[in-house]
Amino acid sequence: MQYIKGIDAFREGKRTAVTLGKFDGLHRGHQKLIEKICSYAGNDCVSVVCAFDxxxxxxxxxxERKKLLDGKVDYLIDYPFTGDLMTMEAERFIQKILYEKLHAAHIVVGSDFSFGYRKRGDHQMLERYAQKYDYTVDVVEKARLGDREISSTYVREALSHGNIRLAQELLGYPYEMTGIVEHGRELGRTLGFPTMNVAPQDGKILPRYGVYACRVLIDGKWYGGVGNAGVKPTVTQEQRELFEVYVYDYEGDAYGKYITIRFLEFERPETRFDSVKELRACVMQDMRYGEEYFREHPLKKS
Incomplete structure (x- = not known):
């Protein structure tokens, strides 16, 4: 896959099968669009995901988006929301971007796709101009789970309730965060359970504040862990989001390393305790919860 930043940097002699959108989360609904453009890709056509900032x-x-799409599509274009894009009339977008820049042969969009100034363009407008600009339009219906459409909003809602299993079912893959292990106050070490502090990547949301069973990838190996997502209200007033995790069976020094945390199951909400003693008692209970979780759900290799 070729990654391109900005539409003006796209150079391709072949025509394209293109899908457009924010693609936040690349959930199962987005995956239907991507599968469709890939079905058109071949000797005379390449697949393109055009993702708005x-x-x-x-x-x-x-x-993370690049990693998930790598090997699946030919091109990923990150298209920033410039002033020109925000004020571009919908027909001009079809002519200048879809026709002249992307050389679109096949355009694949969701039923609620909108584009152009004040979102005046939709899939019906794309269909009206299809013959003029020589492309086909596929309107893909929303993926559903039960009686509800799958959307980024639905995934966020699941995460805000700590419903990790539902979020994973909507996404089609586990929800994760990656970051560098920071030096903290080392309170956990003082209390007998050394932890790792990791800040979420810039712009990425944490699930509901609270304690989770999780898997932790360190130096290419997965470990079981239990950790707290939130702001650690008992020991700091910073209100800075962190994930603080205790990793079972890890004895190395992880400071400064990139680790990946895969959320598995929510245990309890984040709580402010009146004393460090109360905090320690509850953390010991959390650790027992994690041990029981991994007895029932043994770690797999991947």
């Missing part, structure tokens, strides 16, 4: 409070970082 995501804002803060996102389900995934750009690096």
């Amino acid at each position: 995501m804002q803060r409070n996102c389900l995934m970082t750009k690096e």
Whole structure:
């Protein structure tokens, strides 16, 4: 897969099968769009995901999106929301971007796709101009789970309730965060359970504040862990988001290393305790919860 930053940097002689959107989370609904453009890709056509810049409070970082799409599509274009894009009339977008820049042969969008100034363009407009600009349009219906459409909003809602299993079912893959292990106050070490502190990637949301069973990837190996997502209200007033995790059976020094935390199951909400003694008692209970969880759900290799 070729990653391109900005539409003007796209150079490809072949025509394209393209899908467009924010693609925040690359959930199962997005995956239907991507599968469709890949079905068109071949000797005379390449597959292109054109992803509009995501804002803060996102389900995934750009690096995570690149990783998930690598090997699946030919091109990923990050398209920033410039002033020109925000004020571009919908028909001009079809002519200048889809026709002249992307050389679109097949355009694949969701039923609620909108584009252009004040979102005046939709899939019906794309269909009206299909013959003029020589492309086909596929309108893909929303993926559903039960009686509800799968969307980034639905995933965020699941995460905000700590419903990790539902979030994973909507996404089609586990919800994770990656970061560098920071030096903290080392209170956990003092209390007998050394922990690792990791800040979420810039712009990426944490699930509901609280304690989770999780898997932790360190130096290419997965470990079981139990940790707290939140702001550690008992020991700091910073209000800085962190994930503090105790990793079972890990004895090395992880400071300064990139680790990945895969959320598995929510145990309890984050709590402010009146004393460090109360905190320690509850953390010991959390650790027993984690041990029981991994007895029932043994770690797999991947």
